[in-house]
Amino acid sequence: MSELTEIRKKYELVDLFCNLAEQPSPSTHEEKVINWIQNYCKDNNIPCTLDNYKNVVIRIPATDKSKDSLMLSSHMDVIGDDSPVKPYLEGVNIHAEGRTLGGDDKAGVANILLFAKEVANSNISHGGVEIMFTRDEESGMSGIHHAEFDKFNSKYVLVCDSDTLGQFEIAGASYTLLIISVKAPKGGHSGIDIADKTRKNAGKLIADIISKCPQGLFYEENGQTVTSCNLGGIVAGDFKVTNIINTDAKVSYSIRSSSRSKEEELKNEFRKVVDDFNKENEGIAKAECVFEEHLPPFEKSNDEYLPILFETSAKKIVVTPDITTFHAGAETHIYANKTNAKGEKFIPYLVGLATVCNMHSSREYLDYTTILKGHEVLQEFFKDFNRD
Numbered sequence: 468m469s470e471l472t473e474i475r476k477k478y479e480l481v482d483l484f485c486n487l488a489e490q491p492s493p494s495t496h497e498e499k500v501i502n503w504i505q506n507y508c509k510d511n512n513i514p515c516t517l518d519n520y521k522n523v524v525i526r527i528p529a530t531d532k533s534k535d536s537l538m539l540s541s542h543m544d545v546i547g548d549d550s551p552v553k554p555y556l557e558g559v560n561i562h563a564e565g566r567t568l569g570g571d572d573k574a575g576v577a578n579i580l581l582f583a584k585e586v587a588n589s590n591i592s593h594g595g596v597e598i599m600f601t602r603d604e605e606s607g608m609s610g611i612h613h614a615e616f617d618k619f620n621s622k623y624v625l626v627c628d629s630d631t632l633g634q635f636e637i638a639g640a641s642y643t644l645l646i647i648s649v650k651a652p653k654g655g656h657s658g659i660d661i662a663d664k665t666r667k668n669a670g671k672l673i674a675d676i677i678s679k680c681p682q683g684l685f686y687e688e689n690g691q692t693v694t695s696c697n698l699g700g701i702v703a704g705d706f707k708v709t710n711i712i713n714t715d716a717k718v719s720y721s722i723r724s725s726s727r728s729k730e731e732e733l734k735n736e737f738r739k740v741v742d743d744f745n746k747e748n749e750g751i752a753k754a755e756c757v758f759e760e761h762l763p764p765f766e767k768s769n770d771e772y773l774p775i776l777f778e779t780s781a782k783k784i785v786v787t788p789d790i791t792t793f794h795a796g797a798e799t800h801i802y803a804n805k806t807n808a809k810g811e812k813f814i815p816y817l818v819g820l821a822t823v824c825n826m827h828s829s830r831e832y833l834d835y836t837t838i839l840k841g842h843e844v845l846q847e848f849f850k851d852f853n854r855d
């Protein structure tokens with residue numbers, strides 16, 4: 468018997484994780500894993516349905532209606548193709564032969580699914596558990612975008628998709644694309660027309676604009692990045708053609724911020740550069756800023772109940788809690804900007820219930836001891852959440 472087979476026999480959660488990992492589920496092609504989860508739920512008395520977009524939804528009714536329900540969420544798709552997933556053990560780490568394991572985010576799905584089985588088949592007093600396993604997080608977030616948020620009663624959501632055991636992220640950054648373009652319509656020949664001061668080169672003009680624009684860290688709080696911007700690409704003229712006075716040029720930036728007001732401040736700095744430029748170059752050239760919000764910010768909530776609760780539960784299991792913020796995107800950002808069936812704003816957190824290393828690569832692995840610990844943290848947290 469292989470080492471992994473022994474570990475799978477010993478720990479139900481490791482076996483559940485491997486079973487889920489063995490169902491390849493590239494983004495938007497999650498049929499196999501959805502089917503597997505539906506059968507698991509049928510066999511284990513877990514009430515499971517699919518929403519209109521085939522996200523999996525599980526609702527375990529409250530045994531005490533005076534208590535609040537809790538929502539748990541993770542995504543079913545993984546980076547990687549439809550090829551077979553063959554897990555193997557190396558020390559305490561589970562890898563997959565020659566491809567991604569899919570610990571991101573099958574670790575979250577496995578943890579929540581076993582938890583659902585435990586709660587659905589116990590008689591502990593609780594306010595209900597709502598679960599959503601989404602499709603297509605990695606490529607387009609279409610699963611979460613199609614979610615039927617107004618059918619959930621919970622206010623608090625644990626999005627179990629962080630890659631480090633004990634992590635509890637309370638805010639995350641938006642993503643906005645900024646394109647600044649310049650048009651200097653006169654153009655002309657680089658020899659004959661070069662002395663004409665009304666024929667400015669758009670390539671040079673975009674460089675002037677860039678030199679006045681912010682770049683990098685814009686705002687931080689307690690040593691953590693809140694707002695930043697980064698230049699992506701510059702397009703002007705043709706590298707091989709030097710006898711034309713360029714008429715068009717553009718530059719792209721990413722803007723990331725976990726604070727809407729700081730993001731607005733940063734955008735205003737860009738706008739001011741462009742306004743000043745347009746005043747200075749009236750009649751000769753014109754620049755324009757276009758902002759496109761791709762992901763809204765996941766702003767920090769003033770409600771500190773859950774972070775405190777998580778810190779306490781994690782410490783009881785001897786897991787070091789890391790209450791922090793992250794400068795990237797996740798499904799938390801969508802929840803944070805939606806409301807539930809009662810019209811309350813969701814308060815989500817990005818939580819790490821296992822440690823997955825080298826995510827999104829064929830060197831990916833899951834330390835199985837961390838998922839076991841993560842499960843204990845979840846159980847303890849739920850007890851504390853439902854304490855009288």
Ligand SMILES: [Zn+2]
Pocket residue numbers: 542571572604628
């Ligand atoms: Zn993920």
